[in-house]
Amino acid sequence: KIAVVGVHGWFPMKLVRSVMGEPTGTSEKFCEQMSMAAKYYFESEHGVKIHDNSITMIPLQGEGKVEERVDKLFNSLVNNPAWMSALISADVILWATHSQGTPVSTLLLRRLLDRELVNVQRQAVSLLAMAGICYGPFPTLKGSLIVKYFEADAARELFEFMDSNSTISQKFADSLGYILRRGIKTTLIGSMQDQVVPLYSAIMTGTSHPNILRGMYIDSHIYSQDDFLISIISFALRLRNVGLSDHGLLTHISEVLAGNLYSLEGGHSTIYEELDVYVIAVRHLFETAPFDLITPMEAKIDPFQSKVRLNPFYLPWAMRGIFDDTRISNDPILSQELKNLKVLYDSWSPASAKLREIKFRLEPLKAKL
Known part of the structure; x- marks a missing residue:
C-alpha cells in the first residue's frame, strides 16, 4: 500500500x-x-x-x-x-x-x-x-x-x-x-x-x-551537456551528494541563475x-x-x-578550495571531471553580462582549471 x-x-x-x-x-x-x-x-x-x-x-x-x-x-x-x-x-x-x-x-x-x-x-x-x-x-x-x-x-x-x-x-x-x-x-x-x-x-x-x-x-530548452555553468553546478551537487564540501560554490553562483519574474521563462x-x-x-x-x-x-x-x-571574491576562493581538496583530487572520477571542466571553461562563451562576469572571476584559476 x-x-x-x-x-x-x-x-x-x-x-x-x-x-x-x-x-x-x-x-x-x-x-x-x-x-x-x-x-x-x-x-x-x-x-x-x-x-x-x-x-x-x-x-x-x-x-x-x-x-x-x-x-x-x-x-x-x-x-x-x-x-x-x-x-x-x-x-x-x-x-x-x-x-x-x-x-x-x-x-x-x-x-x-x-x-x-x-x-x-x-x-x-x-x-x-x-x-x-x-x-x-x-x-x-x-x-x-x-x-x-x-x-x-x-x-x-x-x-x-x-x-x-x-x-x-x-x-x-x-x-x-x-x-x-x-x-x-x-x-x-x-x-x-x-x-x-x-x-x-x-x-x-x-x-x-x-x-x-x-x-x-x-x-530542456536551455540544457546543453557541454555548457560550463551547468556542468560546474552539477559537479558541485555531486560533491554534496557524496558527502564532500562544495566550498561554498553553490551559494555564490546562485545569484546568476535567477529567471525573469515577469516572463514565462x-x-x-x-x-x-x-x-x-x-x-x-x-x-x-x-x-x-x-x-x-x-x-x-x-x-x-x-x-x-x-x-x-554576495562578495564577488568568494567565488574564485570556492573554486580554489575545490581544487586544493585532496579528497576530490585523489578520487579518479572526480579528478577527471575537474579536467573536463577545464575543457568546457576554455570553450565557454557566455552571452549575458552576468555570466561573462562569472567567467572573469574564474579567470585567475585558469591555471588550476
Whole structure:
C-alpha cells in the first residue's frame, strides 16, 4: 500500500491571481505526478505493475503562514477517516511539496512522527521538496510591489527564512533535523532558472546529512551537456551528494541563475511538471541504504543569512578550495571531471553580462582549471 501526500506552496491572493492566473502547483497535481512516478518506477525497474487501488492520494490544502498551515493541514488529515486509515496502514509514504510547502511539510511530518501516525520502523517515507523556500526567496524580491502592497503576512513571512536566527527558521531547522534523524529520505530539487527561490535556498546548502539527496531541474530548452555553468553546478551537487564540501560554490553562483519574474521563462513553476523530478525521489527512497534506523545521526545545520549581494571574491576562493581538496583530487572520477571542466571553461562563451562576469572571476584559476 502506498500513501501519496501532496502539499502546495504559497498561493498569491485573489487580486494577484486575476492578473497572473490561477496557480497550477496544486496538491492534487503533486499527488498525481508522484503516483505516476511510483507506477513508472516499479514497472520499469522491477516489472511490477502498481494498481490504482494500491495508492491513496492525500492532497492537503490550506493557505496562510507556515504554522497556520501546519495546523490546518493536520486537522484536515486527522478529520478524514479514509486518509488517516491509508496513512497509518501504508507500507510506503511518498510526500511531494513545493515552495513554501517545504517548511510546512517538514513541521507537519514532525508532528505526525511525534504522534506515531507515521512509523518509520515499518514504513518507508520520502519527502520531495521542489524549489523549497528554505533560506527564503531572492533577497532582491523583498522590495517587490506585490509583497509590499498587495500581499498578506504569509508572503512577508517567507523573507524571515533568510535569517537562520528568526523564530520560524529555528522551528524549521529543528523539525528538519528531527525528520532526518528519524530516517526520512529527503530529496531537495532546485530549479536552475527559478524566478523566486535561489538554488542555495532550494537545496539547503547549509545542511548536511546522509538522508539528503540534492539535484537541479533544468528547462530542456536551455540544457546543453557541454555548457560550463551547468556542468560546474552539477559537479558541485555531486560533491554534496557524496558527502564532500562544495566550498561554498553553490551559494555564490546562485545569484546568476535567477529567471525573469515577469516572463514565462523560469523554472519555479515548471519544475513540478517534470515527471523525472518525482522519479528521483522514488529512486532515492528505494535505491539508497537506510540511515539512522539503528544509530540516529544528527544533521549538521550551519547558521545562514541571505544577502542582497554576495562578495564577488568568494567565488574564485570556492573554486580554489575545490581544487586544493585532496579528497576530490585523489578520487579518479572526480579528478577527471575537474579536467573536463577545464575543457568546457576554455570553450565557454557566455552571452549575458552576468555570466561573462562569472567567467572573469574564474579567470585567475585558469591555471588550476
